[in-house]
Amino acid sequence: MASSGLELLWVSLPQLGKGAAQTLSISILSIAISTVGGVLYGVLRTLNSKWLNAILRVYLELFRAIPVLVWLYLLFFGLPIFFGLSLPGFWCAVLVLSLWGASEVGEVVRGALHSLPRGQREAGLSIGLNGPQLYGYVLLPQALKRMTPPTLNVYTRIIKTSSLAVLIGVVDVIKVGQQIIERTYESVLIYGALFLFFFFICYPLSAASRVLERRWTHA
Amino acid sequence: MSALIEFKGFNKFFGEQQVLNGIDLQVNTGEVIVILGPSGCGKSTLLRCLNGLEVAHSGSLNFAGRELLDKGTDWREVRQQIGMVFQSYHLFPHMKVLDNLLLGPLKVQKRDRREARDQAEALLARVGLSDKRDAFPRQLSGGQQQRIAIVRSLCMNPQVMLFDEVTAALDPEMVKEVLEVIQGLAREGMTLLIVTHEMAFARAVADRIVFMDGGRIIEQNPPEIFFTNPQTARAQQFLEKFSYVAALPQTTQIKELEPL
Amino acid sequence: MTLDYAFILSTLPAFLKAVGVTLQVGFIAIGTSLLVALLNATILVFRTPYLQRCVGLYVELARNTPLLIQLFFVYFALPALGIKISGFAAAIITMTFLGGAYLTEVLRAGVDAVPLAQLESGRSIGLSHGQLLRYVILPQAGILSLPSLFANFIFLLKETTVVSAVAVPEILYTTKSYIALYYKTYEMLAVLTLICVLLFLPLSLLLSRLERRLQHGQFGS
Numbered sequence: 001m002a003s004s005g006l007e008l009l010w011v012s013l014p015q016l017g018k019g020a021a022q023t024l025s026i027s028i029l030s031i032a033i034s035t036v037g038g039v040l041y042g043v044l045r046t047l048n049s050k051w052l053n054a055i056l057r058v059y060l061e062l063f064r065a066i067p068v069l070v071w072l073y074l075l076f077f078g079l080p081i082f083f084g085l086s087l088p089g090f091w092c093a094v095l096v097l098s099l100w101g102a103s104e105v106g107e108v109v110r111g112a113l114h115s116l117p118r119g120q121r122e123a124g125l126s127i128g129l130n131g132p133q134l135y136g137y138v139l140l141p142q143a144l145k146r147m148t149p150p151t152l153n154v155y156t157r158i159i160k161t162s163s164l165a166v167l168i169g170v171v172d173v174i175k176v177g178q179q180i181i182e183r184t185y186e187s188v189l190i191y192g193a194l195f196l197f198f199f200f201i202c203y204p205l206s207a208a209s210r211v212l213e214r215r216w217t218h219a
Numbered sequence: 220m221s222a223l224i225e226f227k228g229f230n231k232f233f234g235e236q237q238v239l240n241g242i243d244l245q246v247n248t249g250e251v252i253v254i255l256g257p258s259g260c261g262k263s264t265l266l267r268c269l270n271g272l273e274v275a276h277s278g279s280l281n282f283a284g285r286e287l288l289d290k291g292t293d294w295r296e297v298r299q300q301i302g303m304v305f306q307s308y309h310l311f312p313h314m315k316v317l318d319n320l321l322l323g324p325l326k327v328q329k330r331d332r333r334e335a336r337d338q339a340e341a342l343l344a345r346v347g348l349s350d351k352r353d354a355f356p357r358q359l360s361g362g363q364q365q366r367i368a369i370v371r372s373l374c375m376n377p378q379v380m381l382f383d384e385v386t387a388a389l390d391p392e393m394v395k396e397v398l399e400v401i402q403g404l405a406r407e408g409m410t411l412l413i414v415t416h417e418m419a420f421a422r423a424v425a426d427r428i429v430f431m432d433g434g435r436i437i438e439q440n441p442p443e444i445f446f447t448n449p450q451t452a453r454a455q456q457f458l459e460k461f462s463y464v465a466a467l468p469q470t471t472q473i474k475e476l477e478p479l
Numbered sequence: 480m481t482l483d484y485a486f487i488l489s490t491l492p493a494f495l496k497a498v499g500v501t502l503q504v505g506f507i508a509i510g511t512s513l514l515v516a517l518l519n520a521t522i523l524v525f526r527t528p529y530l531q532r533c534v535g536l537y538v539e540l541a542r543n544t545p546l547l548i549q550l551f552f553v554y555f556a557l558p559a560l561g562i563k564i565s566g567f568a569a570a571i572i573t574m575t576f577l578g579g580a581y582l583t584e585v586l587r588a589g590v591d592a593v594p595l596a597q598l599e600s601g602r603s604i605g606l607s608h609g610q611l612l613r614y615v616i617l618p619q620a621g622i623l624s625l626p627s628l629f630a631n632f633i634f635l636l637k638e639t640t641v642v643s644a645v646a647v648p649e650i651l652y653t654t655k656s657y658i659a660l661y662y663k664t665y666e667m668l669a670v671l672t673l674i675c676v677l678l679f680l681p682l683s684l685l686l687s688r689l690e691r692r693l694q695h696g697q698f699g700s
Contacts (some may be wrong), residue, residue: 009677033599043445053379061680061683061684064679064680064683065676065678065679065680065683066675066676066679067637067638067640067641067651067679069640069641069651070640070644070651070671070672070675071569073651073654073655073668073671074671074672077658077664077668078664078665078668081664081665082665086660115533117307118308119305119309120311122272122303122305122309123305123309123310123311123368125270125271125272125294125298126270126272126283126294126298126302126303126305127298127299127302127322127327127329127371127372127373128295128328128375129295129322129323129326129327130295130327133326133327137311137322137326138311141310142311142313146541148368156543160543160544160545160546161545163545163547163548164545164641166547166549167547167644174547174551175280178628179416181555185559186556187456187556187558188556188559188560191548191551191552191555191556192556193550194368194548194551195544195548195552198543198544198545198548199540199543199544202542202543202544203408203539203543206539206542206543211513
């Protein structure tokens, strides 16, 4: 029984590989955009601008109040109606995951910047640094260590949440798995394999996050 | 000769509370001003208004002929001329000492690296910390960090230096090494504004004592007059808090001074 | 763009029911997850060697895999082994599996934050394991964990939308069904958005306030 299972997996590898490529593409793109967006959000929120803060807060709360899957549906079914454009599932997923991810990374960055002693900002300003220099040379480098472990956790969540793309029709690794199951009825094997697929991608990230947190927290 | 720095009718509020009330103060080039006063009297705030870390609400602040309370003031430029050293030194912990010193000169003033480095090294030697150039701040004592913080500001070649209770966070045995650096700067004729609680130091280094209370300047006098014969009741009450001797006019006071 | 308000009104009863299902699934999941987490926390506190590692493994497996996969596994794969499960049951089981892991981590952090000295002084006055847990550890760990616990409760409530994938009639599933039946996409999505905002936004704001309150009362960390 086991050998036929492994055989099946082996034979399906190209298909699964294509699906995995979709899943990973969505994840990696979203992670990249979220990181850039998140740093931007975090920096912008630590500037003392009331209206900027308000706008960003609304953005944050919108993505917190509305679950990601709902956002996926809103974009996938709503965009055609609202703007007359129909975005393929893949790009809907990337867009939603990026926006949501950016808000999550952003809050991490904001927290990290906020936790730095206020004097660092003042000392930097006192030697004449301007905004970008202050953040680039003084604040962000110090925040980096505090930001990284939680950000890795956000990355893990982005990868896990990318699995929802199958529900808006993306032919990702789950969809491919389901197609195989339709043919072969090997649901335990395939879902088990998918389970392990995500586990072996996410676990290293979680573990790394923990290791780094322990190593870098000596306050 | 007009003053290098001039506050006129300067006011500042924190919300409802007025922290600076009608401040009129002139500082001439080369003067050493020590600002004394009880906690919360606004002396730190006054200093911080000079380099733009606090924003004033009304009045006038003139520096080298320019009105700093104008909307168009480039504070970056001002901060290169008016350096500040903080109570908690706030060196950049992720950089070595030398990098701390070179950040401003290289990135803000865009100076030549070799020239900036030479200056930094010379100043480090002056405060006796040449061998610490590659150390990280956390490897240094408080007194050492504070001396380096002073050097960091000096590397920008400012006209004026502000010192905000720079020895308050130090262990007592390290206070003198920092104050001696400041004394050295005073001797060289640099314009200094110092907020401190170190009375003996204030007496030794100041050209003028500015006593503040409740956001106002109560008394301004040379140290010999201020410490031996305070003109106002509040100044007397304040000085009493630092004296362990009965409040009698002391003619032998001069002997207790630190030699200049 | 004008909305068909009459239609929206007609669907309200169904949506109300859907909200009920969402809350039902959510609260049951919270409850069962909490039980699982308490069990795990007890194991962790008393540092039983073998069981401790089992808990660790469970937490890692549950936290590093998507809810959707776990759900599909329970709903589609288990029948192949002979166990037939309804969508609702699969949802509860899966969310307990996931929620239990998250809450275990929260409680573990809370317990870790209680100083070892407390355990020792409790033992030295003769408290049994149960009493130690009940009177010394859990109260202290509990207060510290409150914001995290609440945050995870909200998370579980929001994750109920995922179980729409196995036809549990919560808010997202209901929305999809009505769109498929009546093609009033715009109206249904608007209702869904409104429900989400009304349901989850207050919770999120409450959490922020809770975090702020507790920060002021806490010294250290």
